Amino acid sequence: MISASLPEDCRKALSAFGHEETPALSPAEIAIWAALPDHPGLSPGRYFHHLSELAAALAAAYEALQAAGHDDEPETQRLALKSAFIDDHGYDVDAAMPGDLQNYDLVRVIDRRRGSSGALALLSAHAARALGWDMSVLDMAGAFVLRLGQGLLFAPGDGCKILQAPDLRRLVKDRHGPAAELSATYYKPLSPHELLVSFFNTLKFRQIEEEDYEAALQTVSRMKLMAPDEYRLWLDEGVLAMRTGQPRLAQRALEAYIEQAPDPRDQHDARLLLQQVALMPDA
Secondary structure: OOOOOOOHHHHHHHHHHHHOOOOOOOHHHHHHHHHHHHOOOOOHHHHHHHHHHHHHHHHHHHHHHHHOOOOOOHHHHHHHHHHHHHHHOOOEEOOOOOOOHHHHOHHHHHHHOEEOHHHHHHHHHHHHHHOOOOEEEEEEOOEEEEEEOOOEEEOOOHHHOEOOHHHHHHHHHHHHOOOOOOOHHHHOOOOHHHHHHHHHHHHHHHHHHOOOHHHHHHHHHHHHHHOOOOOHHHHHHHHHHHHOOOHHHHHHHHHHHHHHOOOHHHHHHHHHHHHHHHOOOOO
Protein backbone atom coordinates (compact mmCIF):
# COMPACT_ATOMS: atom_id res chain seq x y z
CA MET A 1 0.00 0.00 0.00
CA ILE A 2 1.43 3.37 -1.03
CA SER A 3 1.82 5.91 1.74
CA ALA A 4 -0.26 9.02 1.08
CA SER A 5 2.31 11.42 2.53
CA LEU A 6 6.07 11.73 2.52
CA PRO A 7 8.24 12.29 5.60
CA GLU A 8 10.18 15.53 5.40
CA ASP A 9 13.60 13.83 5.08
CA CYS A 10 12.32 11.79 2.15
CA ARG A 11 10.78 14.82 0.47
CA LYS A 12 14.02 16.78 0.86
CA ALA A 13 16.11 13.97 -0.64
CA LEU A 14 13.86 13.56 -3.69
CA SER A 15 13.55 17.30 -4.24
CA ALA A 16 17.31 17.89 -3.93
CA PHE A 17 17.96 15.18 -6.51
CA GLY A 18 15.42 16.75 -8.84
CA HIS A 19 17.05 20.17 -8.72
CA GLU A 20 20.70 19.11 -8.96
CA GLU A 21 22.26 18.95 -12.43
CA THR A 22 24.83 16.49 -11.07
CA PRO A 23 23.00 14.81 -8.18
CA ALA A 24 24.88 14.10 -4.98
CA LEU A 25 22.90 10.88 -4.44
CA SER A 26 22.74 8.04 -6.92
CA PRO A 27 19.48 6.83 -8.53
CA ALA A 28 19.67 3.73 -6.31
CA GLU A 29 19.85 5.86 -3.17
CA ILE A 30 16.91 7.96 -4.35
CA ALA A 31 14.89 4.84 -5.17
CA ILE A 32 15.45 3.68 -1.59
CA TRP A 33 14.28 7.05 -0.25
CA ALA A 34 11.21 6.83 -2.49
CA ALA A 35 10.33 3.36 -1.17
CA LEU A 36 10.92 3.96 2.54
CA PRO A 37 7.60 5.76 3.27
CA ASP A 38 5.80 2.54 2.35
CA HIS A 39 7.74 0.67 5.07
CA PRO A 40 7.14 2.55 8.33
CA GLY A 41 9.74 1.90 11.00
CA LEU A 42 12.53 0.75 8.69
CA SER A 43 15.87 2.47 9.10
CA PRO A 44 17.31 3.87 5.84
CA GLY A 45 20.83 3.33 7.15
CA ARG A 46 20.54 -0.42 6.76
CA TYR A 47 19.80 -0.12 3.05
CA PHE A 48 22.37 2.54 2.31
CA HIS A 49 24.94 0.42 4.13
CA HIS A 50 24.01 -2.49 1.87
CA LEU A 51 24.85 -0.37 -1.17
CA SER A 52 28.32 0.16 0.30
CA GLU A 53 28.62 -3.59 0.91
CA LEU A 54 27.79 -4.29 -2.73
CA ALA A 55 30.44 -1.83 -3.92
CA ALA A 56 33.02 -3.40 -1.60
CA ALA A 57 32.08 -6.90 -2.79
CA LEU A 58 32.42 -5.78 -6.40
CA ALA A 59 35.87 -4.30 -5.75
CA ALA A 60 37.00 -7.52 -4.05
CA ALA A 61 35.67 -9.67 -6.90
CA TYR A 62 37.45 -7.52 -9.46
CA GLU A 63 40.74 -7.67 -7.57
CA ALA A 64 40.44 -11.48 -7.31
CA LEU A 65 39.87 -11.81 -11.05
CA GLN A 66 42.88 -9.62 -11.82
CA ALA A 67 45.00 -11.63 -9.39
CA ALA A 68 43.91 -14.74 -11.31
CA GLY A 69 45.24 -13.26 -14.56
CA HIS A 70 42.29 -11.38 -16.04
CA ASP A 71 43.00 -8.11 -17.80
CA ASP A 72 41.79 -4.70 -16.64
CA GLU A 73 38.93 -4.46 -19.16
CA PRO A 74 35.11 -4.32 -19.35
CA GLU A 75 34.75 -8.09 -19.67
CA THR A 76 36.53 -8.57 -16.35
CA GLN A 77 34.24 -5.97 -14.81
CA ARG A 78 31.21 -7.88 -16.10
CA LEU A 79 32.53 -11.11 -14.57
CA ALA A 80 33.11 -9.29 -11.28
CA LEU A 81 29.51 -8.04 -11.29
CA LYS A 82 28.26 -11.57 -11.82
CA SER A 83 30.46 -12.83 -8.99
CA ALA A 84 29.54 -10.12 -6.49
CA PHE A 85 25.83 -9.71 -7.25
CA ILE A 86 24.65 -13.11 -8.42
CA ASP A 87 27.09 -15.68 -7.05
CA ASP A 88 27.86 -14.04 -3.69
CA HIS A 89 24.70 -12.04 -2.85
CA GLY A 90 22.12 -14.09 -4.76
CA TYR A 91 20.59 -11.24 -6.75
CA ASP A 92 18.60 -12.04 -9.87
CA VAL A 93 15.65 -10.92 -11.95
CA ASP A 94 12.33 -12.22 -10.63
CA ALA A 95 11.48 -14.39 -13.62
CA ALA A 96 8.73 -16.26 -11.76
CA MET A 97 6.64 -13.13 -11.05
CA PRO A 98 7.99 -10.33 -13.26
CA GLY A 99 4.91 -8.14 -12.76
CA ASP A 100 5.02 -8.28 -8.96
CA LEU A 101 5.07 -4.72 -7.63
CA GLN A 102 7.71 -5.74 -5.07
CA ASN A 103 10.15 -5.90 -7.99
CA TYR A 104 10.01 -2.09 -8.30
CA ASP A 105 10.36 -1.36 -4.57
CA LEU A 106 14.10 -1.16 -3.92
CA VAL A 107 13.65 -1.86 -0.21
CA ARG A 108 11.88 -5.14 -0.99
CA VAL A 109 14.33 -5.92 -3.79
CA ILE A 110 17.22 -5.68 -1.34
CA ASP A 111 15.37 -7.77 1.24
CA ARG A 112 14.38 -10.46 -1.29
CA ARG A 113 17.44 -10.29 -3.59
CA ARG A 114 14.91 -10.38 -6.44
CA GLY A 115 13.62 -7.58 -8.62
CA SER A 116 12.99 -6.13 -12.05
CA SER A 117 15.79 -5.56 -14.54
CA GLY A 118 15.49 -1.86 -13.70
CA ALA A 119 15.99 -2.44 -9.98
CA LEU A 120 19.08 -4.58 -10.57
CA ALA A 121 20.39 -1.99 -13.01
CA LEU A 122 20.08 0.70 -10.32
CA LEU A 123 22.04 -1.40 -7.83
CA SER A 124 24.69 -2.47 -10.35
CA ALA A 125 25.22 1.06 -11.63
CA HIS A 126 25.59 2.39 -8.08
CA ALA A 127 28.32 -0.13 -7.24
CA ALA A 128 30.13 0.25 -10.56
CA ARG A 129 30.17 4.03 -10.41
CA ALA A 130 31.39 3.92 -6.81
CA LEU A 131 34.49 2.24 -8.26
CA GLY A 132 34.81 4.79 -11.04
CA TRP A 133 33.87 2.39 -13.81
CA ASP A 134 32.51 3.59 -17.14
CA MET A 135 29.03 2.07 -16.86
CA SER A 136 25.81 3.35 -18.36
CA VAL A 137 22.22 2.12 -18.32
CA LEU A 138 20.15 1.80 -21.49
CA ASP A 139 16.39 1.50 -21.75
CA MET A 140 15.60 -1.06 -24.45
CA ALA A 141 11.84 -0.52 -24.79
CA GLY A 142 11.30 -0.98 -21.07
CA ALA A 143 14.00 -3.60 -20.53
CA PHE A 144 17.07 -2.20 -18.81
CA VAL A 145 20.48 -3.12 -20.18
CA LEU A 146 23.92 -2.35 -18.75
CA ARG A 147 26.84 -1.17 -20.85
CA LEU A 148 30.48 -1.18 -19.81
CA GLY A 149 32.85 0.94 -21.84
CA GLN A 150 31.63 1.68 -25.34
CA GLY A 151 30.42 -1.70 -26.48
CA LEU A 152 29.92 -4.44 -23.87
CA LEU A 153 26.17 -4.79 -23.31
CA PHE A 154 24.75 -7.30 -20.86
CA ALA A 155 21.72 -8.09 -18.76
CA PRO A 156 21.43 -7.11 -15.10
CA GLY A 157 20.76 -10.45 -13.47
CA ASP A 158 20.20 -13.48 -15.71
CA GLY A 159 23.84 -14.47 -15.27
CA CYS A 160 24.96 -11.05 -16.55
CA LYS A 161 24.49 -12.53 -20.02
CA ILE A 162 26.19 -10.65 -22.86
CA LEU A 163 23.59 -9.25 -25.23
CA GLN A 164 24.28 -9.14 -28.95
CA ALA A 165 22.19 -7.36 -31.60
CA PRO A 166 19.80 -10.33 -32.06
CA ASP A 167 19.15 -10.42 -28.30
CA LEU A 168 18.44 -6.69 -28.20
CA ARG A 169 16.20 -6.92 -31.27
CA ARG A 170 14.24 -9.66 -29.55
CA LEU A 171 13.77 -7.48 -26.45
CA VAL A 172 12.33 -4.68 -28.57
CA LYS A 173 10.05 -6.99 -30.56
CA ASP A 174 8.77 -8.68 -27.39
CA ARG A 175 7.60 -5.29 -26.12
CA HIS A 176 6.53 -3.49 -29.29
CA GLY A 177 5.53 -6.26 -31.66
CA PRO A 178 7.21 -8.12 -34.54
CA ALA A 179 7.55 -5.01 -36.72
CA ALA A 180 9.64 -3.14 -34.14
CA GLU A 181 13.34 -2.66 -34.81
CA LEU A 182 16.34 -1.31 -32.96
CA SER A 183 17.04 2.39 -33.32
CA ALA A 184 19.81 4.73 -32.22
CA THR A 185 17.64 6.08 -29.38
CA TYR A 186 17.84 2.73 -27.58
CA TYR A 187 21.62 3.08 -27.31
CA LYS A 188 21.49 6.51 -25.67
CA PRO A 189 22.70 6.29 -22.04
CA LEU A 190 20.13 7.41 -19.52
CA SER A 191 20.98 10.36 -17.31
CA PRO A 192 20.35 9.85 -13.57
CA HIS A 193 17.03 11.67 -13.85
CA GLU A 194 15.98 9.80 -17.02
CA LEU A 195 16.88 6.50 -15.37
CA LEU A 196 14.60 7.12 -12.41
CA VAL A 197 11.76 8.39 -14.62
CA SER A 198 11.99 5.23 -16.76
CA PHE A 199 12.16 3.01 -13.67
CA PHE A 200 9.19 4.59 -11.90
CA ASN A 201 7.18 4.88 -15.11
CA THR A 202 7.29 1.10 -15.29
CA LEU A 203 6.01 0.90 -11.71
CA LYS A 204 3.27 3.41 -12.53
CA PHE A 205 2.13 1.37 -15.54
CA ARG A 206 1.99 -1.79 -13.40
CA GLN A 207 -0.13 -0.01 -10.79
CA ILE A 208 -2.49 1.26 -13.46
CA GLU A 209 -2.78 -2.24 -14.92
CA GLU A 210 -3.89 -3.41 -11.48
CA GLU A 211 -6.32 -0.45 -11.33
CA ASP A 212 -4.64 0.86 -8.19
CA TYR A 213 -4.97 4.48 -9.27
CA GLU A 214 -4.28 5.86 -5.79
CA ALA A 215 -0.92 4.11 -5.73
CA ALA A 216 -0.12 5.27 -9.27
CA LEU A 217 -0.99 8.84 -8.26
CA GLN A 218 1.40 8.67 -5.31
CA THR A 219 4.13 7.30 -7.59
CA VAL A 220 3.63 10.25 -9.94
CA SER A 221 3.76 12.65 -6.98
CA ARG A 222 7.17 11.27 -6.02
CA MET A 223 8.38 11.34 -9.61
CA LYS A 224 7.51 15.04 -9.84
CA LEU A 225 9.94 15.71 -6.99
CA MET A 226 12.69 13.66 -8.66
CA ALA A 227 12.16 15.12 -12.15
CA PRO A 228 10.46 18.53 -11.90
CA ASP A 229 11.21 19.31 -15.56
CA GLU A 230 9.29 16.26 -16.82
CA TYR A 231 6.14 18.15 -17.82
CA ARG A 232 4.25 15.01 -18.88
CA LEU A 233 3.95 14.04 -15.23
CA TRP A 234 1.43 16.86 -14.81
CA LEU A 235 -0.81 15.13 -17.35
CA ASP A 236 -0.39 11.82 -15.53
CA GLU A 237 -1.33 13.51 -12.27
CA GLY A 238 -4.38 15.13 -13.84
CA VAL A 239 -5.70 11.91 -15.35
CA LEU A 240 -5.08 9.90 -12.19
CA ALA A 241 -6.69 12.60 -10.04
CA MET A 242 -9.76 12.27 -12.24
CA ARG A 243 -9.70 8.50 -11.77
CA THR A 244 -9.55 8.92 -7.99
CA GLY A 245 -12.30 11.54 -7.79
CA GLN A 246 -10.15 14.58 -7.01
CA PRO A 247 -11.36 17.27 -9.44
CA ARG A 248 -9.49 20.19 -7.85
CA LEU A 249 -6.17 18.38 -8.05
CA ALA A 250 -7.01 17.29 -11.60
CA GLN A 251 -7.74 20.87 -12.62
CA ARG A 252 -4.50 22.24 -11.16
CA ALA A 253 -2.44 19.50 -12.77
CA LEU A 254 -4.03 19.80 -16.20
CA GLU A 255 -3.71 23.58 -16.20
CA ALA A 256 -0.01 23.25 -15.31
CA TYR A 257 0.42 20.70 -18.11
CA ILE A 258 -1.24 23.01 -20.66
CA GLU A 259 1.16 25.81 -19.65
CA GLN A 260 4.20 23.58 -20.22
CA ALA A 261 3.25 21.25 -23.10
CA PRO A 262 5.02 22.47 -26.28
CA ASP A 263 2.62 20.80 -28.75
CA PRO A 264 -0.69 22.66 -29.32
CA ARG A 265 -2.40 19.34 -30.05
CA ASP A 266 -1.45 18.06 -26.61
CA GLN A 267 -2.73 21.29 -25.08
CA HIS A 268 -6.03 20.83 -26.95
CA ASP A 269 -6.43 17.27 -25.64
CA ALA A 270 -5.79 18.47 -22.09
CA ARG A 271 -8.42 21.19 -22.44
CA LEU A 272 -10.93 18.52 -23.42
CA LEU A 273 -10.06 16.70 -20.19
CA LEU A 274 -10.57 19.94 -18.27
CA GLN A 275 -14.11 20.09 -19.66
CA GLN A 276 -14.72 16.62 -18.20
CA VAL A 277 -13.28 17.74 -14.87
CA ALA A 278 -15.77 20.62 -14.77
CA LEU A 279 -18.60 18.06 -14.86
CA MET A 280 -17.27 16.09 -11.88
CA PRO A 281 -18.98 16.42 -8.48
CA ASP A 282 -17.44 19.15 -6.28
CA ALA A 283 -15.46 20.48 -9.22
